[in-house]
Amino acid sequence: MLIRFESLAAPLAQQSITGYVILAVCGFAALMSLVLAFFFFRYFKLWFQAYMSVADISLVSLIRMHFTKVNPNIVVQAKVMSAQAGLSIDRNSGISTRRLEAHYLAGGNVMNVIHAIIAAHRAEIPLDFDQASAIDLAGRDVLDAVQTSVYPKVIDCPDSSRSGKTTLSAISRNGIELRVRTRVTVRTNISQLIGGATEDTIVARVGEAIISSIGSASSHFDVLENPDMISKVVLSRGLDAQTAFQIVSIDIADIDVGENIGARLQSDQAEADMRVARAEAESRRAEAIAQEQQMKAKVTENRSALVLAEAEVPMAMADAFRAGRIGSVTGGQG
Structure with missing residues (x-):
């Protein structure tokens, strides 16, 4: 009996283990079915929209975007817009889903780039996705650049909002100041947008050229005419x-005649020359006074020497009397 019981227990144990395995597999399959059903119902609308627009986005790609923290609504909308605009959405060389995801993860503005490419395509301006995304990641507004290429932009020179000045001041050769306000019409050079100088450089260069051209004019009348x-x-x-x-x-836009800078400079120069002449005259007067004082000192010195000489005369006469020189002279005369 014992042997028979043991022989029956072994198949029962195997059957229980097999049942547990089957139950685990069924549970896992049910869980995966629930997960797939969740993602299916959540992204089916986006996938169907892409499918009807021939945007070439699979449901697996939408699920992958969920785990890679990519907003699938933006990618689908961008892909649909590209497909409807007639742009290339080829997976190798066109605006592919992978490229859109990469640009989104890099912090770029996907919709701005797509709008810019579509606008450039309509205006027949050469602009591909790689170039547009590079411009966007460089911090430039690529859509505004394309719009400026189509509709030129007007820049005030000088820009009062930045420099606080409303006019440029330049002086012609005859010394007359001219105050000029100009408007520069520019369009974007997309090929130079990466690494190219901005509006500030344009304003500075134009201002420098205007001042130089007015300064080379012989008279302000030539500029006004x-x-x-x-x-x-x-x-x-x-x-x-x-x-x-x-x-x-x-x-x-406007030219105004300012001050006569040349006359003012000449007046300032004449006043400076007069001050220099006064200083030189004062220096010469001081030298003359000093020389006069020196001459007075010499006169006083000579007078002192004369007084000393006069004081020695009586002494010399006394010595002559004692020596008998004066007496013998007078005796010989008598």
Whole structure:
């Protein structure tokens, strides 16, 4: 009986272990089914939207975005916009899902980049995803750059909001001050946007060229009669080199005649010369007074020597009497 019982217990133990394994597998399968059902119902709407738009986004990619902390709504919207705009969404060379995810994880503005590429595509401006994303990650507003390429931007020179000045002050050769306010029309040079100088450099260069051109004019009347000479000189210098902009035109908005700086400088120079002459005259007067005092001292010194000489005369006469020189002279005369 004991042997028979043991022979029956072994199959029962195996059956119990197999049951536990089957139960665990079924539980795991049920759990995975619940997880998949959760993700399916959560991202089915996005996947269906991408599918109907031929945006080439799989459900697995949407689930992966959930674990990689990528906002799937932004990626799907960007991919749908790209597909509907006729842009290349090829997985190797186009705007692929992986590229959008990478740009999002790098901290870039995905929607701004897509809007910029679509605007550039409509305007027939060469701009690919890699270049647009590089501009965006560099801190530049790529959409504003494309818009400025299509619609040129006007920059005031000088910019009162930055420098606090409303006009540039320049002086012609005849010494007359001219106060000029200009407007510079620029469009974005996308090829130079990375590493190119900004608006501040354009304003500084234009201001320097305007001051130089007015300073080279022989008279302020020449500038007033022909103000476009300033624009021609400034445009001929190629001030937009190594900048993120291309200068379209430079327009003189206003010219005012200021002070006669040359006359004021001449007056200041004459006053300075007069002060120098006064100082030299005062120096010469002081030297004359000093020389006069020296002469007076010499006169006093000579008078002292004369008094000393006169004091020695009686002594010499006394010595002559004692020596008999005076007496013999008078005796011989008698």
